[in-house]
Amino acid sequence: MSDHLTIERDGSVATLTLNRADSHNAISLGMYRELPDLVAGVDADPGVKVLVVRGAGERAFASGADISEFQEVRGDAASAKAYNEHVAAAEHALESFSKPTVAMIHGYCIGGGFGLALACDLRFGDERSRFAITPAKLGLVYSLESTKRLVDLVGPARTKWVLYSGQQIRAERALALGVLDELYDAAELEEQTYEFCRLVTTRAQFSVRAAKQIVGRITNGQVEDDEHTTHLRNSSFDTDDYAEGVRAFLAKRSPEFTWS
Template sequence: MLDVPATDQKSFADGKILKKITDGVGIVTFNSPEKRNAMSLEMWEGVGRALTELREDDHVRVVILTGAGDKAFMSGADISQFEKNRHNAQASEEYNRKSEAQRAVLAHFPKPTIACIRGFCLGGGMQVAMSADMRFASDNSQFGIPAGKLGIAYSYDGLKHLVSLVGPSQARLLMYTGMRIDSAEALRIGLLDRVIADGKLWDETLEVARTISGNAPLSIKASKLTIAQVLKDKDERDMAAIKEISTACMDSEDFREGRQAFMEKRKPNFKGR
């Protein structure tokens, strides 16, 4: 990731999780390049804290998740911690309980999220990327879930995301073989939304994020909420929530600003209310 001028910077987990804000865009960086950004429990806790702060900051309208260095977005869980924290079912359950709350912050994040992927995106890294709203990757990235090679069961949430993106047959192929695929194949099967030349990845990702940041926050929130409801079974959909956010949009200052800006042929100045 390139250095970006930031209006706010903060670190968590002894510097292994970094948070920046620039032009309404929050940036969370997995910063352990010596381990290809493998996630420890402490890093999960740091991610949860960083995302919570970005969620509560009204100046932040979209979040990019990325990895430090040019080798990996995230190579998965930190296997060096397995003997201590995940050596059997009971220990693994406790580890999952502690990390689940942090994963839930991302899974239920109310603002748009983009995974900016360079290099390896494996195992738990895939789960993080699939939890984002969009996935952009460099043309030299690699993807895979080696659960079958480690003797572990991949999580329900991770498999749910995988199946929803690539379908059950491709999910079976990836899970049964533990194979790695390149960016072109990941794009073909629906795992990725865009593949971008390595040297242009960050700039193009940031450009999309800034475009989102410049749009009406309530409208974006309505889109994210409604798409999430569409993906649920009919009996589980919260139609009242959809109606409520739709009404809020139509009664908002931003809707009036959007109409006025259109008539005056100028760029709107949305405030999220």
Template structure:
């Protein structure tokens, strides 16, 4: 396992585990971690062996959000605040744009920027014992537009208003009902369920998953009709090595080896 600016990395075959590693600080994320995240993700995306990324956390808390202890300095001037906000935005955008499937494994409370971090992942698993809260209204702050957009896409505008206006705690069960997460599992089963799901994804065509992730992202950005780009992505698959292997495996009645 390798430590990188408050992160810990572990590789298990095609699955990479990226852990928030500041348990003593409730995994609150300082500016240095936000700044390091895009480059770290670029390096992981370039690893041929990496086909699925699992975002998890050490300790009892998934993420308490941004590190409030830095606020006096990072919000000292409007210019400084803009640089800090850009660091967070760039980190979250890099996670959302990661070319392979990303899974958030939420084992403990997930608050503020922690929710934004989870929402930047493709699939979200949470222990049945955790709670979520989005609390800028308690600090006199505003949730960034890109984070509000991700939230509204998941839960809808009205429920996004409820969560942001009230800043209330939401149980994992309610989070599942709100579509804030995709799976709510027993705490004792979280690691096994996430690991099993990640293996399932890693056994499918990485090319197919990456292409479909791109298309879904375009839908999320408002595209609702075919374009030359969408047609080309669809057509390219038929001349790929993965399609040849998948098709032959189907005829041979065996699992494909992508």
């Protein structure tokens, strides 16, 4: 693991930090390359129930891809193809993470940083948050998968506004559009984000992860149950956590779930 991506764990909550505060956490090709294996390792850890993604320092989640290296690593169509594949793999690693993911956003969340945030399940920010996707300022084309994630959140017309203009979106507007799921004062963002994550760790994890799978299938066009979703629902009745949930409800106490 490089110094530019770090993983820390506090109980059942892990934190992936984009750790280049001196460059507003600009995402290098090396970071994109490293991220999938790093995330896969966290996903495989049965002790982790939620992943928070954040930027180091106080000024940015991530200011975007590291444009200073573009001439070297994205200088023509061939090198750009390889570069784009690494970006897609990094975003897919977050999107396909089997457990809940929360992007904690303060300051700039631009370009590639916005792409990583869109790949997370939820986005919590503070009033300093600023969002933009800027291919139109660089003569580039945003990927279909990344565009779809934005369309799923804000709709096609607003996605066009974002991509056509490349303009920054302030935090209050991001909340109204649905880019942000929660908006907090700067002093409260970290506390509130981790409080929510700790709450999720107390819920039945089979239920939480099944919900993530089913929502993902719906956003990809599935409208009726199939064998997989039916099995998910029916098999939940055979889990120890279902029995514990019923016992706890009847006893009027908090459940102690054990499935992980």
